[in-house]
Amino acid sequence: MKVMVINCGSSSLKFKLFDMEKSNTVLAEGVIEEIGKEKSKFKYKSKNMKKDEEIVKDVEAKDHTRAVEQVTKMLIDPKAGIFKDKIEVDAVGHRVVHGGEKFSKSALITKGVKEVIKDCFEIAPLHNPPNYSGIEACEAILPNVPQVAVFDTAFHQTMSKQAYIYGLPYELYERYHIRKYGFHGTSHEYVSQRGAEFLKKDIKKMKIVTCHLGNGASAAAVKNGISIDTSMGLTPLEGLVMGTRTGDMDPAVVTFLMRKEHMNADEMDNLLNKKSGLKGISGISNDLREVMQAASTGNNRAQFAIDIFCYRITKYIGSYAAAMGGLDTVIFTGGIGENSVEVRAKVLEPLAFLGIKVDPARNKSKEKEKVISTAGSKIKCIVVPTNEELMIAMKTKYVVSESNNMYR
Numbered sequence: 001m002k003v004m005v006i007n008c009g010s011s012s013l014k015f016k017l018f019d020m021e022k023s024n025t026v027l028a029e030g031v032i033e034e035i036g037k038e039k040s041k042f043k044y045k046s047k048n049m050k051k052d053e054e055i056v057k058d059v060e061a062k063d064h065t066r067a068v069e070q071v072t073k074m075l076i077d078p079k080a081g082i083f084k085d086k087i088e089v090d091a092v093g094h095r096v097v098h099g100g101e102k103f104s105k106s107a108l109i110t111k112g113v114k115e116v117i118k119d120c121f122e123i124a125p126l127h128n129p130p131n132y133s134g135i136e137a138c139e140a141i142l143p144n145v146p147q148v149a150v151f152d153t154a155f156h157q158t159m160s161k162q163a164y165i166y167g168l169p170y171e172l173y174e175r176y177h178i179r180k181y182g183f184h185g186t187s188h189e190y191v192s193q194r195g196a197e198f199l200k201k202d203i204k205k206m207k208i209v210t211c212h213l214g215n216g217a218s219a220a221a222v223k224n225g226i227s228i229d230t231s232m233g234l235t236p237l238e239g240l241v242m243g244t245r246t247g248d249m250d251p252a253v254v255t256f257l258m259r260k261e262h263m264n265a266d267e268m269d270n271l272l273n274k275k276s277g278l279k280g281i282s283g284i285s286n287d288l289r290e291v292m293q294a295a296s297t298g299n300n301r302a303q304f305a306i307d308i309f310c311y312r313i314t315k316y317i318g319s320y321a322a323a324m325g326g327l328d329t330v331i332f333t334g335g336i337g338e339n340s341v342e343v344r345a346k347v348l349e350p351l352a353f354l355g356i357k358v359d360p361a362r363n364k365s366k367e368k369e370k371v372i373s374t375a376g377s378k379i380k381c382i383v384v385p386t387n388e389e390l391m392i393a394m395k396t397k398y399v400v401s402e403s404n405n406m407y408r
């Protein structure tokens, strides 16, 4: 079975084509950026090209439908393509950020599923509309191919009410479904499962904290294979300090600033989501590498930003140990979690009281998947590179196979 995974942003489309029959091999992958502009940028590589070769070119993609058309055109290119003259994709898996309370699993896309994705536009205005456009684009260009929605929120639908209800009047939850949903679910699920496999342990008997640390960052408490709590909330703003997002703070700051600085709701949204976090604190960048570079030359604000970022993660790990009644594994993933030796060490050192001991040599090792705690550490700390696209492809294959069985 060949599965194409699609991840649409407002002006971008990322895709990856997997052969699920051949050890989940990636046949082709690429991205179209600046969709909607006169010229869009297309980057593409496939297994029929040389190892480090990449095609980079300008294409016309005024909307997501044209972008999908450009991808299919490339996939039948005589040199770099994968198919001869006809696209032979068996299913398309779409990353959909918000599935609200309706989806605790991936779903075969139907009219009804599309309606629910649309209902979530209000609570995920940046993400769900482009995800929806990607679905409609694929329906238009590949009309007979089954499409599956894989939701970032689905993995966290196992949280209990005590974890997901905010301390607001309950009627507001009933009226607007305001509650914690959590995001990065595909990644937390993937790394917790892969981490258990790597450690040769039964996930059903594990208490794991997964830390997805990238430009967006979140932690999850995964007990017996199930998400029982996570740091992001109604939107991906709550929780950890991120590249440009505040994470947790006193909600009164919002009303205080709106009054003092005469800001409206959109300006406030922009401040909290785009101008805060590592970027806002350091005044340098949202990119941790640049912030670290500045800190190493004596920039105090850059150093604060790193300290605050790490302290918050440490606190979440500690609180999730309490929420799960114990902890046996901490997993790091995401651009920062996978690459920053310093962040991992700084996050874990204060947790020595729980029995965590980091092995500096293991932490520095170039292995991608690795244990970074000492042999005697009571809690295993590991790094697992995330692979959200593969997880989406696997879920897509599963949903399509199940629905075929149903109609057989």
Ligand code: AMP
Pocket: 213, 214, 215, 216, 243, 286, 287, 288, 289, 290, 334, 335, 336, 339, 340, 341
């Ligand atoms: P992501 O959103 O998962 O792509 O992660 C992006 C973040 O990872 C940025 O803040 C990068 O600075 C950070 N990052 C990537 N590589 C490294 C590295 N080697 N050391 C520290 N941070 C890194």
